Amino acid sequence: xxxxxxxIRDKVEAGRRLSGEDAxxxxxxxxVHTVGEMADFANRRxxxxxxxxxxxxxxxxxxxxxxxxxxxxxxxxREEPLAYTMTMDExxxxxxxxxxxxxxxLHIVGGLHPDLPFDFYxxxxxxxxxxxxxxxxxxxxxxxxxxxxxxxGLPLDEVIRRLKEAGLGSLPGGGAEIFAPExxxxxxxxxxxxxxxxxxxxxxxxAGLRSNATxxxxxxxxxxxRVDHLQRxxxxxxxTGGFQAFIPLAFHPKNTEIAKGYxxxxxDLLSLxxxxxxxxxxxxxxxxxxMVGPKIAQISLHFGVDDIDGTVVEERIxxxxxxxxxxxxxxxxxxxxxRQAGRVPVERDTLYNVIREWPxxxxx
Amino acid sequence: xxxxxxxxxxxxxxxxxEDAALLLREAPLFDLGRAADAVRRRIHPDGIVTYIVDxxxxxxxxxxxACSFCAFYREKGAPDAYLLSDEGLSRKIEETLALGGxxILLQGGLHPDWGIEEAVRLVRAVKRHPIRLHGFSxxxxxxxxxxxxxxxxxxxxRLMEAGIDSIPGGGAEILDDExxxxxxxxxxGWKQWAAVMREAHRRGLPTSATMMFGSVETPEQVxxxxxxxxxxxxxxxxxxxxxxxxxxxxxxxxxxxxxYGTGGGNGLGHPLGYLRVLAVSRLLLRNVSRLQVSWVTxxxxxxxxxxxxxxxxxxxxxxxxxxxxAAGVSFRMSEExxxxxxRDAGFTPARxxxxxxxx
Numbered sequence: 180x181x182x183x184x185x186x187i188r189d190k191v192e193a194g195r196r197l198s199g200e201d202a203x204x205x206x207x208x209x210x211v212h213t214v215g216e217m218a219d220f221a222n223r224r225x226x227x228x229x230x231x232x233x234x235x236x237x238x239x240x241x242x243x244x245x246x247x248x249x250x251x252x253x254x255x256x257r258e259e260p261l262a263y264t265m266t267m268d269e270x271x272x273x274x275x276x277x278x279x280x281x282x283x284x285l286h287i288v289g290g291l292h293p294d295l296p297f298d299f300y301x302x303x304x305x306x307x308x309x310x311x312x313x314x315x316x317x318x319x320x321x322x323x324x325x326x327x328x329x330x331x332g333l334p335l336d337e338v339i340r341r342l343k344e345a346g347l348g349s350l351p352g353g354g355a356e357i358f359a360p361e362x363x364x365x366x367x368x369x370x371x372x373x374x375x376x377x378x379x380x381x382x383x384x385x386a387g388l389r390s391n392a393t394x395x396x397x398x399x400x401x402x403x404x405r406v407d408h409l410q411r412x413x414x415x416x417x418x419t420g421g422f423q424a425f426i427p428l429a430f431h432p433k434n435t436e437i438a439k440g441y442x443x444x445x446x447d448l449l450s451l452x453x454x455x456x457x458x459x460x461x462x463x464x465x466x467x468x469x470m471v472g473p474k475i476a477q478i479s480l481h482f483g484v485d486d487i488d489g490t491v492v493e494e495r496i497x498x499x500x501x502x503x504x505x506x507x508x509x510x511x512x513x514x515x516x517x518r519q520a521g522r523v524p525v526e527r528d529t530l531y532n533v534i535r536e537w538p539x540x541x542x543x
Numbered sequence: 544x545x546x547x548x549x550x551x552x553x554x555x556x557x558x559x560x561e562d563a564a565l566l567l568r569e570a571p572l573f574d575l576g577r578a579a580d581a582v583r584r585r586i587h588p589d590g591i592v593t594y595i596v597d598x599x600x601x602x603x604x605x606x607x608x609a610c611s612f613c614a615f616y617r618e619k620g621a622p623d624a625y626l627l628s629d630e631g632l633s634r635k636i637e638e639t640l641a642l643g644g645x646x647i648l649l650q651g652g653l654h655p656d657w658g659i660e661e662a663v664r665l666v667r668a669v670k671r672h673p674i675r676l677h678g679f680s681x682x683x684x685x686x687x688x689x690x691x692x693x694x695x696x697x698x699x700x701r702l703m704e705a706g707i708d709s710i711p712g713g714g715a716e717i718l719d720d721e722x723x724x725x726x727x728x729x730x731x732g733w734k735q736w737a738a739v740m741r742e743a744h745r746r747g748l749p750t751s752a753t754m755m756f757g758s759v760e761t762p763e764q765v766x767x768x769x770x771x772x773x774x775x776x777x778x779x780x781x782x783x784x785x786x787x788x789x790x791x792x793x794x795x796x797x798x799x800x801x802x803y804g805t806g807g808g809n810g811l812g813h814p815l816g817y818l819r820v821l822a823v824s825r826l827l828l829r830n831v832s833r834l835q836v837s838w839v840t841x842x843x844x845x846x847x848x849x850x851x852x853x854x855x856x857x858x859x860x861x862x863x864x865x866x867x868x869a870a871g872v873s874f875r876m877s878e879e880x881x882x883x884x885x886r887d888a889g890f891t892p893a894r895x896x897x898x899x900x901x902x
Binding site for chain 1: 577580813815848851
């Protein structure tokens, strides 16, 4: 073991909180085994041998977006040939398919469309929740919530109240990127500032809705800015307790304006493991297999991860930027992947209620 | 016997097959990784990770072996059966040289009409160019010799005279005849494979050794494979590198065989299993200098992690690869990506000497 990690190991074993400086050292180390072991320890203390997944379906209703984030290959302006906006029928068809495949969640995020009114989203939620009352709708990043408030002229609290009333069950964690202003200005100057993202989440949690949190890494951010990002999330979580899972998102360079390679396996695993160690007040750390690939997703189950997202079925945002993973995984593929890691597969709903637990084949 | 005792014996260099099997089955991932890393550090204290710029040339896909794990072979007369022409071969070599490549890895099916004359002619055709030739796995050499009615030793001597520089360790699969009977019944047995290698090493021709796992074998059979390579190396010292890689099920008969596990993987043939096998390989094969990670089957990300589980060689840029690609797996890596990936892991990349051996 690298001697400089000894004090961190002591803290982890004692369940004491890590400092920002600790996190920075963990990001910099190449003592992969010690980091992995500590993250695994921290995770199993919270989640035991369970690894969660969900049967879900992503729907991205539109790629038209008034923002032009430099890391994004998905957004288009209205006039571009590849711009699309789904009709309500197209959205419903996807939801119906999802129901037939026993999905328990619809995951809905999209661009900031210049013309669609707030009512469009409310009526979409109402239609979906009336038609499929058994499916939980996780939808709209903090960026979209802020946008709804601007286009409707309604205060944040009122926007959230109406969305909830129309059937919104919880929020995903997108749009967080990196909070530090100098990085944020370089990669997404038009997007709401980090402070606003956190403010929206605070209001969401205050309204009784849970959400996730993300961090986009592997572009132009510094390790210090990653730590700053994690610190702000941990502070907010201390106040609200409303975050369920933290999900680091690997930057994908294809068709974006940022010239950079794909993230490495080490970078992916360190991002997950350090998050598990630092975010002691988050119950779950998720490795989104679409982002890191199914192979690293499996390995990450020994690096502090207890959730590998879900069946997904159709994903447009990461694939626009050159995701090399497929778009869908079957339940049996997810179960096999978790079992091979010696863990217990658990199908969960959005709020981490257990739907089904598979007995372990053999523990490792 | 506990995995800790087995790990202790592995670190002392005295692991038995039962120790290797127990480590594969039970040792925690990071204990294995840390031990393998320590052994790697002892053998390669400089932190250098090597790679080579070369091209796989498969001179034919016509093969009488018809192994159930293989998606590449065709029968003679099949619409997509091929035999590379002299012009085609020259063009591939010229392209390789133009890209700065220093070696051709030449392998093909067991062509029913090919004997040693055809093989020698092919070696001469390659060696008209200023390039290293790493060619013909043991099953091919055995096939040439038996078709021509000569001994394996003589076949190797003829190939050496024609200019071959080293032999790849393919066709090893699992060096256990029970496994071979299930997945490659018409291929030479493990003793013949070892005999070819012994003859090559005796003549001063270096070779690599491979292992394909994740099909139907047990951890005990993987352990047997490792021990057999270790024992042969103790005898000859001719192996330059060991390359374990996982069975790729796409488009293969074996993937539809009920003996192959359901859910897309079996035994150790998944990313975590791969890291375990790599680490146990490093622990057992302390007498084989180089342990190669397989980005071709595992992708760049897992291959990079392999450097923390005993690997010290990143393989080749593989300007061309056909066999794994036939199973629907098509990872690509440029030299720049290989270099950046090695650096990111904290190691020093070094392009291998054109005179060394690889697969």
